[in-house]
Every structure is written in structure tokens, then in C-alpha cells.
Amino acid sequence: MILSADRVGFAYRTGRPALTDVSLDVRAGRNVALVGESGAGKTTLLRLLLGLTRPTSGTIRYDGNPLARGNLRDYRRAVQAVFQDPYSSLDPRQRIGRIVAEPLRGLGLDTDPARVADALDAVGLPADTAGRYPHEFSGGQRQRIAIARAIVGNPRLLLADEPVSALDLTTRVRIVDLLASLCAERDLTILLVSHDLGVVAELCEHTAVLEHGRLVEQGDTASVLGAPSHPYTRKLLSSVPRLP
Numbered sequence: 001m002i003l004s005a006d007r008v009g010f011a012y013r014t015g016r017p018a019l020t021d022v023s024l025d026v027r028a029g030r031n032v033a034l035v036g037e038s039g040a041g042k043t044t045l046l047r048l049l050l051g052l053t054r055p056t057s058g059t060i061r062y063d064g065n066p067l068a069r070g071n072l073r074d075y076r077r078a079v080q081a082v083f084q085d086p087y088s089s090l091d092p093r094q095r096i097g098r099i100v101a102e103p104l105r106g107l108g109l110d111t112d113p114a115r116v117a118d119a120l121d122a123v124g125l126p127a128d129t130a131g132r133y134p135h136e137f138s139g140g141q142r143q144r145i146a147i148a149r150a151i152v153g154n155p156r157l158l159l160a161d162e163p164v165s166a167l168d169l170t171t172r173v174r175i176v177d178l179l180a181s182l183c184a185e186r187d188l189t190i191l192l193v194s195h196d197l198g199v200v201a202e203l204c205e206h207t208a209v210l211e212h213g214r215l216v217e218q219g220d221t222a223s224v225l226g227a228p229s230h231p232y233t234r235k236l237l238s239s240v241p242r243l244p
């Protein structure tokens with residue numbers, strides 16, 4: 001088990017609780033999808049799993065141990081994130097080489113340019129990318145840069161919040177293929193938040209369904225999407241636009 005949420009609850013200062021009694025395990029080699037309507041609490045759960053926010057109740061565990069000052073360093077190295085918008089997630093004033101090396105600097109690791117070059121190569125970008133600036137790249141290329149930054153320290157787990165939803169269809173397919181090959185080649189596991197059930201089916205073995213901050217269903221993706229047992233999951237599936 002890499003990361004787990006055990007009966008986690010979270011409430012913002014106002015409104016009803018954003019998460020109630022959420023238990024979810026992420027095991028090595030078994031990608032997990034988190035699906036649910038807008039406002040269901042997906043981003044909130046991701047922020048808790050990233051350690052950006054602390055749960056109001058329950059426990060987040062890394063390698064079986066509750067997150068605590070003593071083990072945060074291993075955890076920070078092992079768990080990286082990619083977000084939806086590749087335009088706002090890269091600092092426009094910094095060269096790509098510096099952007100990609102950022103997690104290494106943050107962790108006090110060696111920022112050897114060879115490691116940056118290796119990460120850029122792994123996401124299919126040429127080595128000269130390092131000397132250029134974000135505005136010189138398309139949305140899909142920027143998302144590759146964001147992924148290079150996430151994998152440069154060889155993490156075990158990638159938390160990806162709608163990583164392809166800002167991209168056009170062809171680019172989307174390419175980035176999904178890239179994520180799938182990184183999982184296969186680098187012992188990487190993904191926890192994916194996505195509205196796109198096609199992407200979920202492509203990348204994730206396990207699917208968890210959130211409704212109003214509660215997990216209403218989880219299990220093998222094929223079972224959850226193929227024969228959903230909860231009415232909310234059926235509703236989610238029926239709202240997917242079908243191709244003619």
C-alpha cells in the first residue's frame with residue numbers, strides 16, 4: 001500500500017462537510033480513478049492526499065504510517081502531482097530546465113542537468129527544451145513539461161487532477177498513452193481525477209465514485225463502469241455523451 005485514506009473527513013469553514021468517512025487505498029501498480037460530479041469533493045481529497053491540507057477527522061497513511069513530521073520527506077519525494085491547466089502551472093519567467101528541476105531543489109537533491117534531460121526524454125521532449133520558456137510550447141507540450149517535473153525525482157505515485165481535460169482530443173490521447181507508458185516503465189502508480197470515463201477506463205484498474213463527499217461505490221473499473229451498483233454511478237455513466 002502506498003497511500004491510504006482511513007475514514008477521512010474534511011470540512012471547510014463554511015457549508016456542509018466536503019468529505020465524510022472516506023476510505024481509499026492506493027496500491028503499487030494499481031491505478032485508481034476518482035470520479036464524481038462537480039463539487040463532489042475530488043479536488044479536496046487530492047489536496048488531503050498531497051498533504052496540502054490536514055483532514056478534520058481520520059488518517060492519511062503513507063507506507064502504512066500516519067503522515068507525521070518524521071516521514072514527510074520520503075512522502076514528498078514519493079508523491080507528486082500534475083494539475084489540469086498546463087498554462088497556469090508553469091512559471092512563465094523560468095526556463096524549462098529550472099522548472100523541471102524544482103522538486104529536486106525542494107527536496108535538497110542533486111539537480112544534475114542529466115536528470116532533467118532524462119525526465120524530458122521520458123515525456124518525449126528534446127533535450128534543448130531545457131533552455132526554453134513555457135510560452136514557446138503548446139498545451140500538450142506544456143503538460144508533458146509538467147509531467148517531466150512530476151517524475152524527475154522518480155516518485156512512486158502521481159496524483160493527477162484532470163490532467164488531460166484542458167487539451168484537444170488528439171493531444172488527450174497522446175498524453176493518456178504517455179501516462180500509461182510511464183506507469184509501465186517507471187514503476188509509477190497514478191491516482192487520477194477525471195470526468196472522462198474513457199480516460200478512466202484506459203488508465204485505471206480501480207475506480208472510486210464520490211457523491212457529496214462520500215464514497216458511494218468502489219472496485220474494479222470494469223465492474224464499476226460495466227455494471228454499476230449505485231444509482232449515482234448509473235447517473236454519472238448515463239450523462240457521458242455517446243458517439244453516434
Ligand SMILES: Nc1ncnc2c1ncn2[C@@H]1O[C@H](COP(=O)(O)OP(=O)(O)OP(=O)(O)O)[C@@H](O)[C@H]1O
Binds near residue numbers: 012013018036038044
Ligand atoms: N476553499 C473552499 N472553501 C469553502 N468551500 C470549498 C472550498 N473549496 C471547495 N469547497 C466546497 O467543497 C466541496 C467539494 O469541492 P471540490 O472542489 O473538492 O469538488 P470537486 O469534486 O473537485 O469539483 P470539480 O469537479 O468542480 O473540481 C464543494 O461543495 C465546494 O463548494
